[in-house]
Amino acid sequence: MPPSLHISALAAGFGARPLIADLDLVVGPGDVIAAVGPNGAGKSTLLRIVAGEHVPDSGAVRTSPADATVGYLPQSPPRGDETILEYAARRTGVAAAQAEFDCATAALTAGEYGADDRYAVALERWLALGGGDLDARLGETLARVGLDVAPDKPLGELSGGQAARASLASILLSRHDILLLDEPTNNLDQAGLGVLAAYLRVVSGPVVVASHDRRFLDDVATAVLELDLHQQAVNHYTGGWSEYRAAKALARSQAVAAYETYTAERGTLIARARRQGEWAAKGRAQKADLGPHGGIAKKYAEDQAKRMDQRAARVRAAAERLETVEQPRKEWELRYTIAQAPPSADVVLTLDQVEVKRGDFRLGPVSTHLARGERVALLGPNGSGKSTLLQAILGQTPIDAGRLSWGGRVQIGTLDQSRDLLNGDDDLLDAMARALRTTDMAEVRTLLAKFGLGADAIGRPCSSLSLGERTRAGLAILQGRAVNTLILDEPTNHLDVDGIQQLEAALVAFDGTMLVVTHDRTMLDALGTTQAWRLDRRGNSANLTVEHR
CATH class of the missing domain: 1.10.287 (Helix Hairpins)
Incomplete structure (x- = not known):
């Protein structure tokens, strides 16, 4: 029997705040349902409920057949001490199936009552999830996604782009009957996005994917489930992102x-x-x-x-x-702007024969310059050294050769890929005040509130904030502190679509200099870049070429 997912009268909230009410949904074989909505609308909560990791307030979730396997691949960052093989085994469900199979084997050996049935079920599940040939398939899949590393390599030794490819590999290896994906496109390059889209277009089981990548959803979604936080409603639309927006x-x-x-x-x-x-x-x-x-x-x-x-x-x-017609509620939206400092000198940044080494990997030598007002897209596949180059430019990674110098009157605003600018044990309010160089806590509270970070967030340690919350706080810094040069690494990650569109508008209106890494194709088109700095990796070295547009 082809697997299917059935949700009926589902309701769930976060604390006292309702998120989902009266949700009815059937996801059949070959359906790819895009769950969309603003940050905090309940998309991840919905996926966790379907996966059995969160209990709903009311309603029911069932699969057909009842023993269909459900795979939930969340957006949580990988553990640094976990090897690629261990990571793939955990994400595909093989590790848990292996643990149950080992326990069932021990029970059978000990002659426990009912152990033979338990062993048969555990073995069938382990085989169904691909435990029998995971090692062999992993090697093939890593080659398919262009990740040329050993399966026993710890994830902590990979670049952000390589970790994204490892995550993609775990999706391609999955043999779950029903697949739940939470922001699977984060940090993926164009090739990786193409591989993922091709996989989802031919997958036979039901898929529910939470994503803010508009073009990706146009490529793969057969229907859209909108969790409308502002209207407190759940809406269904057929087609991909463009059809959903037009119908809405x-x-x-x-x-x-x-x-x-x-x-x-x-x-x-x-x-x-x-x-x-x-x-x-x-x-x-x-x-x-x-x-x-x-x-x-x-x-x-x-x-x-x-x-x-x-x-x-x-x-x-x-x-x-007269039949009463309610006034459509005006949806709240952030009017996001980037505070602009006075112009910098004509030459913002100069790189002269710069080299950076990380283990066996060498970037450069790189020689180029960044002129005032340029809009530069830093391009290259995952693992080519884009984040490494940005970290070297910002002084976060030492350069091993060459010279890097900044021009006069440069005021830099940054957003790093891992959102580490606001991370650590300090509470958000104190960290923001320090980043904004102010002691006016009332002003900081007001600014954070504009970005949906209220009393429940400002007193928490930055390390406890979600990646979405840290992204919004990082954008708040750019609105509260005047800059004339932006260096952004995957700025759309962890933002909802409304936030992405507000950021796009602010970047288009920004008059200063910009160096940006993004795999969001829609945003890249909107920015009107004047140059592309393209990194090309061959083996353990990468070089940069400059393309004028």
């Missing part, structure tokens, strides 16, 4: 038109009733002016006033009988 815009325009028609019609009726009431009052005033001898005229005036009152009452009743 049409539905909103229709709702606005219906509300405007309702208010106009109701306003017309109420105005008519008011005029008729005024005419009745005017008639009674005229009656009072007729004096004691105008009996017939007074009676006529009173009859006319009563008729006007009756007409006004009928019109008011007609207005009340």
